[in-house]
Amino acid sequence: MSDRIQKNDLYVYDLSDEILSSLQLISFDSDMNEVKVVHSDVEIENKKEIEVKTVPSCASCGINAFPNDNSDPRYHFKTDLHKFNIKRRVYGLSPVDEQEFRQLIKSKETATAEDSDSDSLSGEDDETDEIEEDDISTRGGEQLTAILEHELQDLMINDNQTGPVSHLNTQSPLIFMHSAELSGPRIFGAYKVLFNAEELKCPLKSIHHWKNQDKTEHFSVLFMIGGGHFAGAVVSHQKIPTNGNNKNKYILSLQEQSVQFLEQKTFHRYTTRRKQGGSQSANDNAKGKANSAGSTLRRYNEAALKADIQALLKDWEPYIAKCxxxxxxxxSVTDRKIFLDNTCISKTDVKLKSFPFTTMRPSSNELRRAWVQLTYLSITDKPQPKVKKLQTDHSKNKPRKLTNSPTPVPLKTEDEQHTEKLISFIQKSKAPLLISYIKKNNLDVNITLQPSSEYHHTPTMLHYASSHGLKHMVLVLLSTLKADPTITNNVGKTAWDLASDTMVKETFQLARYNLGESFTDWEQSHVSGALSAEQIDERHKKIALEEEKEKKDLIEKELQAAKERIKEEKDAKRGPGMKLGAASSNVQINLNSLTDDQRMRLMREQRARAAEARMKRFSGN
Incomplete structure (x- = not known):
């Protein structure tokens, strides 16, 4: 950022006068080439003086006043120069003056003469070398029309590959603008989503209008949802003064501190399957409805989250209608439907937009950061034009095909052919075919895989099976084929060192137990202590029990939290004089969503708590 520009001066709804007056909209063709366009935006409303043209002029040709002679000014509008500039203006190109127009015609006529037959030009060269200056601006006829059309083709105006010129041809979420306040090739960018369809046609006029309007009466609504987290806010376009704030004292920047929230709300529900990811509804749609306490709790929370959001939308309906x-x-589509199904927000509302950049977990601070990124001009580089392939006529310079000299294909060596077969068997875990192929071709089980440049990290079959997590093939290579586990690769790592899966490492330990300590130097192979199949099974059972216990603890914790929420909701809705029957009916509805074991456990806890309460009352008396 330039030293002359402060971040606070780049707020798009209240740009500083210096920056606002220096902005120049950049237009591009469809190939992302910058095109200079004379924009016809309406004059700014706060301009104090308007110049009144008292002399004849031509905006299409860029002539402010005609020469003060006795000629009729209307004569200019009949010339080919004026007609040519009108065509250029239609396609957003700057006009040419009379001298450029003469040079253009002369160059085109010269090119036409060179392409014509030499016999037809022999008697006309002396007559067409020079063009009368007095006759150039009034010259017409078929020849000049062809020259003008050829010029338009050279400019690629009528070419479909270029298309119309516009400031929206950026293939970017930003609109780009030049500014004299920026040094070097840097330019300003403003997000397109801030403008509606009409404002996008004249964005500079819209930015001037935003500065002059009463920003206290204008606001926007922001919503974020994901992973059970929700954050929403109504943001005023009027900033809060931050003069005197210490930036280092706050986590937020000064721009984020200046964001004014008229309303805000955040809440969270447990809806995401932990350690597995994804919402419960997405898992049900993919694999069918799960029947567990955790899935039931997540479904309940998804419905509660939807109800909370739609209730908030109803409360904020006056803001949403006027924002x-x-x-x-x-x-996800499911999360988006929460805002659009049976709510005050219509799917076809032109005000409905998405954030044109990636956002983090929904929170109040993230809403502030996203609003700052949306509403402050960014300083960036101008987009690069597309790289187009030159379309040339290949028919003349087309090289001859060499039919008798085909490109030689290098033949595979015998070791490379064996490697291809062996790796295919290992990848498909076809142990019998692997053993048969090795015995049939009398191959060494520790054969070095070829080519070595491709298998430098996994030089042997044992290395390859270990690094790819093929535990069955590791056991076959070690226990059946007696592969050497002490061989190292180019960086000194054995097959054990390449195993990243616990199951594969247990396979090495099982092979060590089956082969015995005398088979090889196991310390050199880096394989850990031997384990029998029974010991591995006991380890797996222990791990499974720990995971089951952790899962049960988590379910108990979530059930306890659910019961407390149910009790709070019941106490809030019950009020004085509520009948016992009504309370029991609500509890019955909640119990229907639990399994039989869970329902019995919950009822035992409720009876125990009731007994404790009675004993406390009796002891108090």
Whole structure:
């Protein structure tokens, strides 16, 4: 950022006068080439003086006043120069003056003469070398029309590959603008989503209008949802003054501190399957409805999250009806439907937009950061034009095909052919075919795989099977084929060192137990202590029990939290004078979503608590 520009001066709804007056919109063709365009935006409303043209002029040709002679000014509008500039203006190109127009015609006529037959030009060269200056601006006819059409083709105006010129041809979420306040090739960028369809046609006029409007009456609504987290806010376009704030004292930047929230709300529900990812509804749609306490709890929380959000939308309906923009960040279709199904937000609302950049977990601070990124001009580089392949006529310079000299294909060596077969058997875990192929071709089980440049990290079959997690093939290579586990690769790692899976390492330890300590130097192979199949099974059972216990503890914790929420909701809804029957019916509805074991456990806890309460009352008396 330039030293002359402060970040606070780049707020798009309240740009500083210096930056605002220096902005120049950049237009591009469809190939992302910058094109200079004379923009016809309406004059700014706060301009104090308007120049009144009292002399004849031509905006298409860039002539402010005609020469003060006795000629009729209307004569200019009949010339080919004026007609040519009108065509250029239609396609957004700058006009040419009379001298450039003469040079253009002369160059085109010269090119036409060179392409014509020499016999037809022999008697006309002396007559067409020079063009009368007095006659150039009034010259017409078929020849000049062809020259103008050829010029338009050279400019690629009528070419479909270029297309119309516009400031929206950026293939970027930004609109780009030049500014004299920036040094070097840097330019400003503003997000397109801030403008509606009409404002996008004249973005500079819209930015001037935003600066002059009463920003206290304009606001936008932001929503983010993901992973059970929700954050929403109503943001005023009027900033909060931050003069005197210490930036280092806060986690937020000064720009984020200046964001004014008229309303905000955040909450979280447990809806995501832990350690596995994804919502419960997505898992049910993919694999069918699961029947567990955790899945039941997540389904309940998904419904509760939807109800909470839609209740908030109903409360904020007056804001949503009058806001300028509605930004929603919802990664899944299910989350997006929460805002659009049976709510005050219509799917066809032109104010409905998405964040044009990646956002983090929904929170109040993330809403502030996203609003700052949206509403402050960014300083960036101008986009690069597309690289187009030159279309040339290959028919004349087309090389001859050499039919008798085909490109030689290098033949595979015998070791490379064996390697291809062996790796195919290992990848498909076809142990009988692997053993048969090795015995049939009398191969060494420790054969070095070829080519070595491709298998330098896994030089042997044992290395390859270990690094790819093929535990069955590791056991076959060690126990059946007696592969050497002490061989190292180019960086000194054995097959054991390449195993990243615990199951594969247990296979090495099982092979060590089966082969015995006298088979090889196991310390050199880096394989850990030997384990029998029974010991491995006991280890797996122990791990499974620990995971089951952890899972049960988690379910108990979530059930306890659910019971406390149910009790709080029941106490809030019950009020004074509520009948016992009504309370029991609500509890019965909640119990229907639990399994039989869970229901019995919950009822035992409730009876125990009731007994404790009675004993406390009796002891108090």
């Amino acid at each position: 300028d923009n509605i930004f929603i960040r919802a990664n």
